[in-house]
Amino acid sequence: MSIGLLGQKVGMTSVYDAAGKLHPVTVIVAGDNVLLRRLTNENDGYSAVQVGFGSQKESRVSKAELGVFKQAGAEPKRFVREFRLQADLAEGEVNLSVTQFQPGDFVDVIGRSK
Secondary structure, eight states, X not given: OOXXXXXXXXXXXXXXXXXXXXXXXXXXXXXXXXXXXXXXXXXXXXXXXXXXXXXOOGGGSOHHHHHHHHHHXXXXXXXXXXXXXXXXXXXXXXXXXXXXXXXXXXXXXXXXXX
């Protein structure tokens, strides 16, 4: 089961495949995703993980959010999202890098326009 990643669009470019055909691609930076919290059925009533992305100044974060970041041992993050899971994950089963995707996989992308 793959967990979602947070990222930021950098731009558009084109890439040639092995047959020499040109494909338009979107370039996304998804490098510093951090696991902030694990929510379990036992404690919270549902299974999920909380992921943070993008650095943020401490002065721009509420004290409640700052406590979550300090408990996770991470610096404050700009974007925090929760990804629901079917069942609780074991302690070491969270992969927050793009290596969880294989070439040819379909992904759902949700964006927010300025």
